[in-house]
Amino acid sequence: MRLPRLAYNLLSAAGAAIALIVAITLLVLLVVSLLTGTTNPYLGIVLYMVLPVVLVFGLVLIPFGMYGRWRRERRLGLEEVAQWPRVDFNLPSHRNAAFIFLVGTIGFLVISAVGSYQAYHYTESNVFCGQACHRVMHPEFTAYQNSSHARVKCVDCHIGSGAGWYAKSKLSGVYQVYATLGNRYPRPIPTPIANLRPAQETCEQCHWPQRFFGAQQRQFNHYMYDEPSLHWPINMLIKTGGGDPKTGQTSGIHWHMNIGVRIEYVARDRRRQDIPWVRVTDRVTGRVTLYENAEKPLSPEELRNAEPRVMDCMDCHNRPSHNFHSPDHQIDLALLTRRIDRRLPYAKRVAVEAMARDFDSGEAAMQEIANFMTLFYREKHADLYATRRAAIDAAIVATQEAYGRSTFPVMKVKWSGYPDDIGHFIYPGCMRCHDAKHRSSEGFTLTRECNACHAILSQGSGERAQVATTQAGLEFEHPTDIGDAWRQVGCFDCHRGVQP
Numbered sequence: 001m002r003l004p005r006l007a008y009n010l011l012s013a014a015g016a017a018i019a020l021i022v023a024i025t026l027l028v029l030l031v032v033s034l035l036t037g038t039t040n041p042y043l044g045i046v047l048y049m050v051l052p053v054v055l056v057f058g059l060v061l062i063p064f065g066m067y068g069r070w071r072r073e074r075r076l077g078l079e080e081v082a083q084w085p086r087v088d089f090n091l092p093s094h095r096n097a098a099f100i101f102l103v104g105t106i107g108f109l110v111i112s113a114v115g116s117y118q119a120y121h122y123t124e125s126n127v128f129c130g131q132a133c134h135r136v137m138h139p140e141f142t143a144y145q146n147s148s149h150a151r152v153k154c155v156d157c158h159i160g161s162g163a164g165w166y167a168k169s170k171l172s173g174v175y176q177v178y179a180t181l182g183n184r185y186p187r188p189i190p191t192p193i194a195n196l197r198p199a200q201e202t203c204e205q206c207h208w209p210q211r212f213f214g215a216q217q218r219q220f221n222h223y224m225y226d227e228p229s230l231h232w233p234i235n236m237l238i239k240t241g242g243g244d245p246k247t248g249q250t251s252g253i254h255w256h257m258n259i260g261v262r263i264e265y266v267a268r269d270r271r272r273q274d275i276p277w278v279r280v281t282d283r284v285t286g287r288v289t290l291y292e293n294a295e296k297p298l299s300p301e302e303l304r305n306a307e308p309r310v311m312d313c314m315d316c317h318n319r320p321s322h323n324f325h326s327p328d329h330q331i332d333l334a335l336l337t338r339r340i341d342r343r344l345p346y347a348k349r350v351a352v353e354a355m356a357r358d359f360d361s362g363e364a365a366m367q368e369i370a371n372f373m374t375l376f377y378r379e380k381h382a383d384l385y386a387t388r389r390a391a392i393d394a395a396i397v398a399t400q401e402a403y404g405r406s407t408f409p410v411m412k413v414k415w416s417g418y419p420d421d422i423g424h425f426i427y428p429g430c431m432r433c434h435d436a437k438h439r440s441s442e443g444f445t446l447t448r449e450c451n452a453c454h455a456i457l458s459q460g461s462g463e464r465a466q467v468a469t470t471q472a473g474l475e476f477e478h479p480t481d482i483g484d485a486w487r488q489v490g491c492f493d494c495h496r497g498v499q500p
């Protein structure tokens, strides 16, 4: 016999065969993937998750089979069986077994060292987060690729560095893989994420508040829903400010919100849209002020159960990389970049209406968007439909793409389910607190003063264009006549991401 007698049994043989086949497959795939640098998400799953488990399973079968045979022989009293195995290197079978074991172990260690290094990188990669988990994270992955963080890895925001969070995320990842395979995941994925790592440890690796300064100029490009789709740009200086008192001016949004003060708040709802209670602690003087929404304060019962949250970057920048933009915004962008020709009558209104409905699937959406827009121009503007076919078709494609970037029926994801907390145009955002209803017992109010956060440098176009001539900026002018409704209620009370 070339191997110890006990090794001759069906189970061990099967185990050895499995281990051998898997080891060879693994080795070949590993070499291929290292050499070609392929990043196929499913290859990764097979290579780093499935095959190693099968390999270990095969290896475990070998001693298991030997143990089985040993027990059987002892029970039947076939041969005299020792309590412990005797190792005798004078026997060729023992020498062979020891040799196989040694070579096998070294081989296994080498493969698993390379493999686990690769597996670590693989499970940290965007391919794994965004593509292998295809259906579930498809919305976030798509939006992410169109964001300013498209080159920042998912794990830099969602996990951060350090072994503790790595282990934590992999443990919860096991459940998520199970939920995905078992089709038990929620649709849509709920937001906000309950246990997101604090922003200090993720965002602040790249953007640290001491280095914020100045203001940011931004132009918001709107188009009206009228026949010529009038362009209505609003150019603003947003007073981000912030900074370090040692090196510069300290004022503005970041200073007040993050650096100068510590703010805690209690939200009534899961999405943190209804915030009746806000407590401010001045970091320098230590003074504490409590602001409550005078119209609907927290009841004593709610207050007892409340868990105040310390406000951080994510309470304003909650969609830095997965912003599911509204149809209104998407079509404004398509008009701005001339993907949709503004000379088509009602270009904006038709495109927004076409994509803002609910569809059963992405394919159905594409079809119905095309039908809707074609029908509109064919019935209402037949002459145009004959002469400007190319422009109409281009508008359809642009609308379909706008839809594909931001709406995902399979995961039930669309703009209205994922509020963006920066600004106050279609979601309350800043006005969750700055609605002039939050008062302190001393009579202070959280400001709703338009100039506290930004100054309008110019607004409107054509004959109605206005340009600021003073530093204070312009007073806001609403493009259509709504009286002074905008002073009384928020923009978001009328604007919901479609035609108001």
Ligand code: HEC
Pocket (backbone or CB within 6 Å): 126, 129, 130, 137, 140, 141, 144, 149, 152, 153, 154, 155, 156, 157, 158, 189, 190, 191, 192, 193, 194, 196, 314, 317, 318, 319, 320, 321, 322, 418
């Ligand atoms: C710039 C940082 C950043 C990057 C990069 C990033 N995320 Fe996010 N992600 C966030 C924030 C912030 C939230 C919202 C958390 C909250 O509101 O509590 C979020 C939420 C999510 C959610 C929960 C559902 C939702 O939309 O709110 C999923 C799923 C998700 N991200 C997946 C991904 C994937 C996959 C990638 C890589 C392709 C990625 N993220 C990259 C910051 C990031």
Ligand code: HEC
Pocket (backbone or CB within 6 Å): 148, 149, 152, 153, 156, 157, 199, 202, 203, 204, 205, 206, 207, 313, 314, 317, 320
């Ligand atoms: C790995 C580095 C990295 C991390 C982590 C990171 N960012 Fe960024 N961020 C960037 C880069 C790079 C840009 C693009 C800068 C540019 O375009 O000038 C950017 C741009 C931004 C912008 C301005 C552009 C915009 O979309 O308005 C904001 C706001 C922002 N990040 C917020 C965040 C927040 C909030 C987090 C944490 C959830 C975060 N970042 C985490 C690297 C990072």
Ligand code: HEC
Pocket (backbone or CB within 6 Å): 199, 203, 204, 207, 208, 209, 212, 213, 216, 238, 240, 253, 254, 257, 258, 311, 312, 313, 314, 315, 316, 317, 422, 423
């Ligand atoms: C009170 C809300 C609020 C909080 C909290 C907040 N920001 Fe901002 N941040 C803004 C606004 C508003 C802008 C202006 C840009 C815009 O409108 O998109 C901005 C701009 C930025 C920018 C781009 C412009 C610049 O100055 O470089 C970055 C990067 C940024 N914030 C990162 C952060 C980080 C990191 C944190 C957490 C430490 C944070 N912000 C906390 C509201 C906030």
Ligand code: HEC
Pocket (backbone or CB within 6 Å): 218, 220, 221, 234, 238, 422, 423, 424, 425, 430, 431, 434, 447, 448, 449, 450, 451, 452, 453, 454, 476, 486, 487
């Ligand atoms: C608490 C701070 C704050 C107050 C008060 C405030 N705003 Fe704003 N507003 C913002 C921020 C921040 C943005 C930028 C949002 C973004 O970057 O998307 C914004 C955006 C806007 C825009 C551009 C919106 C868009 O998407 O086109 C307009 C117009 C505007 N504000 C008008 C007003 C008017 C009018 C008032 C007074 C009734 C006001 N704001 C009060 C913070 C504020």
Ligand code: HEC
Pocket (backbone or CB within 6 Å): 252, 253, 256, 257, 261, 263, 265, 275, 278, 279, 280, 289, 291, 311, 315, 316, 421, 422, 423, 429, 430, 431, 432, 433, 434, 446, 447, 452, 453
């Ligand atoms: C959770 C509630 C909350 C939200 C949401 C919030 N703020 Fe504030 N903000 C406060 C509080 C509280 C103060 C008062 C700080 C103090 O007393 O110093 C404040 C103060 C400010 C100030 C200084 C005002 C002044 O009188 O000088 C600015 C500017 C500001 N916030 C901008 C913003 C912007 C922009 C947003 C949205 C992107 C926003 N805030 C969202 C709670 C909030």
Ligand code: HEC
Pocket (backbone or CB within 6 Å): 222, 223, 224, 225, 226, 232, 328, 425, 476, 478, 479, 480, 482, 485, 486, 489, 490, 491, 492, 493, 494, 495, 499, 500
């Ligand atoms: C009382 C409701 C109401 C309020 C409040 C309101 N709007 Fe409007 N807004 C409208 C209506 C109605 C239209 C016209 C839509 C159309 O063309 O059919 C409109 C159109 C617009 C447009 C041009 C078309 C578009 O949708 O982009 C802009 C820009 C705009 N509003 C900005 C704002 C801003 C900024 C605020 C907050 C400061 C605001 N509105 C507050 C009702 C409102």
